Amino acid sequence: MSFFNIQALEYLDCGPINLQIEASEIIGLNGASGSGKSRLLRSLADLDEHTGSVYLNSIEQHSIKAHTWRAQVAMLSAETYWWLDTVAEHFKNFSIEQAKALGFVSDVSAWQVSRLSSGEKQRLGLLRLLENQPDVLLLDEPTANLDPENARLFETFVTDYVYTRPACAIWVSHDVEQLKRISQRQYKIQNGQLLRTAKGI
């Protein structure tokens, strides 16, 4: 069985969706707004009700506790939220090295979360998510608020993580060029169905 295996997944009026992803693989996903991309990621992270089965390393989603599943199948939503005062309080161990790799020049750990821009939140949100060492990354338009330079750093950071761990990822984006750059296979959701798009879309 594949590393990450989605079988007959149905949610709201979408599906059934079948998809097999191997370790070290990144899947690019696009589709019109409201087509159900975020809902798909939320169902995979078990945050929304759905039917069908999802397996990670042959372990079925509902056979383990929901929070254990979510630590392994980690979703980065389009907007990340910060509820404590400073950045560092949201981390177990804040790594300045990793923050630098994502384009931060100074130590951001002491920053007040209220002064973070949406792009900064997005990059720090990735670092925070990776603390759990997840096996699957569900990225919902992760670079929507980043300038091109930081978006590139973000792409490199994620692909490095996916290859070294090894993990796999589903990357939702409206930027077709970006998807071609980072993913091995591209799909789109249309009329509730997951369709593979030919190279070059």
Add this chain to the structure above:
Amino acid sequence: MFIKLTAFDLSLAAVLVVMLGVLSTYMKLGVAKQLYIAALRTTVQLLLIGLVLKSLFENTQPLFVLLVCFIMISVAGWEILSRQKRKLKGWWGFGVSTGSLFVSSFLITLLSLFIVIQADPWYNPQYAVPLLGMLLGNTMTGIALGMDRLTQTAWQQRPIIEQRLMLGESADKAISDIRSEAMRAGMIPIINSMAAAGLVSLPGMMTGQIMAGAEPVEAVKYQILIMFMISAGTGFGVISVLWLISKRLFDDRERLCFKRLLKQSADQ
């Protein structure tokens, strides 16, 4: 030398309330109607409980005392529910609030009747009914505040709760901050009144006993007893509602389940 009040004395006080109502109407403050209704309710309800107590004293039957207690608890449970902006749907709402009042007020009243006061018989309505009433009145406020804070804050902070779930936190952990905030909201009234007792305010029960001619130090002892009972009752009551509701806010896969909440217009 206990001075009895006449109907005329009470109507003098009522005039003040009416004056306030008229002023409120004149200034368009919009509380007049609620004020009149509440004043009327207080008069009717207190007169009724006065009559009930009178007949209870004359004919003390344990079953009858219990019946009065259960009616009081149910009404208090209903009252808590009507103060919620968002309540649990179906029987859950009533069940949770009434159940927690049972724990917080009824059991604690029983405990103090048996162990502390050692009333004879234990169901002696002269002790049982006023004690339960005082406990209910105060824990009701605390529980209503705590519950409302929990559901309202959870509703407003939905994105934060879901963010924490996405980071692999358990449902219990993801709502823990909101729960302790709600706990504080529920406990603040009784903590404040314990802190201010004697210095700023003379609590009602003690004042009443003193005016009825009781020895001040004896009245103080009763007041301390009731304060402790209220704080313990409120605390246990709030803890149990918060625990139950926060369980109910998530489904078995630790997803937020707001469809179990019903929004109602709280005009109280």
